[in-house]
Amino acid sequence: MEMKNIYVPEVADLIKVEKMTELETFFEVKLPGGRDLGHEPGQFVQVSVFGVGEAPISVSSTPLKKGSFEMVVRRVGNVTNAMHRLKAGDKLGIRGPFGHGFNMDEFAGKDILVIAGGIGLVPLRSLINTVIAESERKKYGRLIILYGAKTKEEFLFRDELGMWTERDDIEYMVTVDRKTPGWEGRVGVITTLIPDVKLDLKNTLAVICGPPVMYKFVILSLRSKGLKDNQIYVSLERKMKCGVGKCGHCQINNIYVCQEGPVFNYARIEDLKEAI
Amino acid sequence: MASKALPKDKIPQAVSILKKQYKVIGATPKGKNFVFKEIEDPNEVTLDYNTTILPLKKFFLPPREVIVEFNLQSKEYRGEDIKVEPKVFFGIHNYELQAVFRLDFAFKNGVSDETYLKKREKNVFIGVSYIPDDFHFSESVGIPTDLKEGFDIFLTRYDSHYRVEAMTEKGREIENAWEELLVPCDYEGDPVVHFKNKLKQSVAGIREIFHGAYNHPIWKETARKCYSCGTCNLVCPTCYCFDVSDEVILGTDKGVRARRWDSCQALVFTKVAGGDVFREKRYDRVRHRMSRKFAYIMDEKDRPFCVGCGRCVRQCTADINIVDVMNALL
Ligand SMILES: Cc1cc2nc3c(=O)[nH]c(=O)nc-3n(C[C@H](O)[C@H](O)[C@H](O)COP(=O)(O)OP(=O)(O)OC[C@H]3O[C@@H](n4cnc5c(N)ncnc54)[C@H](O)[C@@H]3O)c2cc1C
Ligand code: SF4
Numbered sequence: 290m291e292m293k294n295i296y297v298p299e300v301a302d303l304i305k306v307e308k309m310t311e312l313e314t315f316f317e318v319k320l321p322g323g324r325d326l327g328h329e330p331g332q333f334v335q336v337s338v339f340g341v342g343e344a345p346i347s348v349s350s351t352p353l354k355k356g357s358f359e360m361v362v363r364r365v366g367n368v369t370n371a372m373h374r375l376k377a378g379d380k381l382g383i384r385g386p387f388g389h390g391f392n393m394d395e396f397a398g399k400d401i402l403v404i405a406g407g408i409g410l411v412p413l414r415s416l417i418n419t420v421i422a423e424s425e426r427k428k429y430g431r432l433i434i435l436y437g438a439k440t441k442e443e444f445l446f447r448d449e450l451g452m453w454t455e456r457d458d459i460e461y462m463v464t465v466d467r468k469t470p471g472w473e474g475r476v477g478v479i480t481t482l483i484p485d486v487k488l489d490l491k492n493t494l495a496v497i498c499g500p501p502v503m504y505k506f507v508i509l510s511l512r513s514k515g516l517k518d519n520q521i522y523v524s525l526e527r528k529m530k531c532g533v534g535k536c537g538h539c540q541i542n543n544i545y546v547c548q549e550g551p552v553f554n555y556a557r558i559e560d561l562k563e564a565i
Numbered sequence: 566m567a568s569k570a571l572p573k574d575k576i577p578q579a580v581s582i583l584k585k586q587y588k589v590i591g592a593t594p595k596g597k598n599f600v601f602k603e604i605e606d607p608n609e610v611t612l613d614y615n616t617t618i619l620p621l622k623k624f625f626l627p628p629r630e631v632i633v634e635f636n637l638q639s640k641e642y643r644g645e646d647i648k649v650e651p652k653v654f655f656g657i658h659n660y661e662l663q664a665v666f667r668l669d670f671a672f673k674n675g676v677s678d679e680t681y682l683k684k685r686e687k688n689v690f691i692g693v694s695y696i697p698d699d700f701h702f703s704e705s706v707g708i709p710t711d712l713k714e715g716f717d718i719f720l721t722r723y724d725s726h727y728r729v730e731a732m733t734e735k736g737r738e739i740e741n742a743w744e745e746l747l748v749p750c751d752y753e754g755d756p757v758v759h760f761k762n763k764l765k766q767s768v769a770g771i772r773e774i775f776h777g778a779y780n781h782p783i784w785k786e787t788a789r790k791c792y793s794c795g796t797c798n799l800v801c802p803t804c805y806c807f808d809v810s811d812e813v814i815l816g817t818d819k820g821v822r823a824r825r826w827d828s829c830q831a832l833v834f835t836k837v838a839g840g841d842v843f844r845e846k847r848y849d850r851v852r853h854r855m856s857r858k859f860a861y862i863m864d865e866k867d868r869p870f871c872v873g874c875g876r877c878v879r880q881c882t883a884d885i886n887i888v889d890v891m892n893a894l895l
């Protein structure tokens with residue numbers, strides 16, 4: 290029986306590298322021959338930097354984008370700092386896509402409420418860009434995006450945020466934790482945006498991604514608005530080493546986030562004590 | 566067919582015969598303890614041991630092992646070539662082989678881990694009966710001493726003889742190769758063996774008990790004694806969590822990505838770069854280990870991952886006894 294070594298990354302080309310903020314950089318990656326990654330929104334890849342190591346990173350582009358895919362990486366440690374030293378033309382290793390993302394069929398015909406905290410916008414952008422693509426937009430109902438960042442300096446994808454503000458088919462609200470010079474918008478944590486949103490409760494699905502502390506409060510607030518647990522999707526972060534359900538690091542109780550997640554229907558995990 | 570027995574004093578010769586065709590791995594004394602190792606001198610192997618310090622997993626999932634090789638110059642990643650040599654594991658207790666089967670399940674379930682599974686090819690297992698000591702409790706986890714599942718040959722001890730039962734084609738070949746060492750055997754049936762160490766309840770239903778035991782005081786009580794040293798993970802035949810890191814070979818463009826045994830008892834096991842730790846309390850980690858053994862992971866036949874070898878009890882720095890912990894729940 291021919292077996293494939295599941296740990297060997299495929300070598301890919303970095304075709305674009307762009308600093309986004311003090312901490313975050315944007316990367317565009319081309320697989321050999323321009324082959325599509327074949328991901329679904331919300332999935333992740335394991336990215337290898339030669340001689341340094343591997344880290345799980347979300348795919349930030351929509352599967353509708355052909356020939357390459359995109360990521361945004363915050364530098365926080367070994368691998369992510371090494372990534373920030375890479376330039377267009379450099380090589381890196383890719384394994385995946387891994388896990389389960391958003392099943393877009395479930396979102397067809399629904400109003401979609403996206404709640405993104407900080408770098409949580411990165412994986413959710415793959416869903417947003419799938420929904421707002423010209424060929425797809427009719428398939429879905431309203432698209433409401435709530436975005437929170439620490440300060441305006443930490444906004445990601447600024448061009449796209451501007452476009453969201455302008456489009457009539459996107460309801461976009463943004464807040465910062467702390468006002469810095471030049472900010473005229475809302476100040477406060479992301480949950481302060483939720484009371485202002487009017488929802489068609491029967492027909493809405495909410496998706497949440499952000500820092501671990503955020504989930505509990507956002508979920509409480511969505512529940513108090515009347516959303517049911519099975520109308521809420523969360524994308525969760527855990528330590529990951531293998532991405533293939535072996536190393537044990539990503540386990541929440543008995544489930545492997547790298548296999549069943551990182552995207553979960555909240556009803557699936559609400560009884561798992563270690564989840565939120 | 567009348568069965569045959571291998572006289573105890575013929576064991577070195579039996580091993581010599583195996584060594585002609587195979588690498589032979591067996592238990593040998595080390596101080597007051599025993600270890601599994603590749604047998605050089607047929608006289609060093611013993612069939613008379615309680616258990617070894619480390620289980621067989623070290624042969625299939627070594628403490629450190631290369632999973633990928635890379636080259637910084639040519640920008641390549643590739644798998645390591647794994648050479649599989651025929652091996653006989655000689656004188657193996659049944660819980661030990663059951664533990665190997667649990668690992669097989671773990672590395673096959675979902676995606677197949679070739680790095681592990683390759684090493685499981687061309688393995689022959691020769692089992693031996695044993696007398697449980699104060700720590701074994703395998704019977705409570707569905708592994709009575711007469712379970713011979715998966716062995717090519719099983720040796721059952723009677724006084725100064727071992728009855729030889731070949732169970733596979735490979736086993737019969739070996740029995741034939743031993744022909745001139747064997748004597749007729751008048752023993753039938755299996756000896757009745759008693760375990761002193763027992764769970765209050767056998768495995769059926771334990772998983773359900775875990776569901777209601779999340780906040781049981783035993784987790785905190787156990788955690789107060791535990792040092793989170795991780796010894797219990799290292800010595801457990803079914804613990805397989807690993808860490809991964811890259812190493813560049815000094816002065817070259819080459820390097821390897823290696824995996825190492827890891828411990829879910831360590832705080833850093835779930836710690837992410839932002840500083841969040843997902844099992845921060847020691848009792849969360851104590852509960853996690855026990856839950857993985859008895860509730861979280863089950864093999865394809867719904868059998869738990871604890872095989873009752875008692876190693877984590879014998880070797881615990883804090884004298885924590887998994888049987889006592891379990892019995893507090895049952
Ligand atoms: C499903 C998923 C998607 C992610 N998507 C993104 C993304 O799009 N952009 C981004 O900037 N970050 C993302 N992260 C977080 C990112 O994986 C970590 O910041 C990164 O692993 C840190 O690695 P490091 O080597 O720089 O840090 P170190 O502290 O040196 O970490 C060493 C190793 O620990 C593990 N590790 C440490 N922190 C994390 C963590 N937060 N999550 C998982 N493993 C960790 C990794 O294996 C890492 O290689 C994601 C994490 C997960 C689980
Ligand atoms: S060996 Fe004992 S002290 Fe060490 S982590 Fe395990 S239970 Fe705790």
Ligand code: SF4
Pocket residue numbers: 797800801802803804858870871872873874875876877878887
């Ligand atoms: S948990 Fe303890 S008794 Fe059970 S298999 Fe592991 S080391 Fe043996």
Ligand code: FES
Pocket residue numbers: 528529530531532533534535536537538539540545546547548
């Ligand atoms: S990342 Fe290794 S098991 Fe999920």
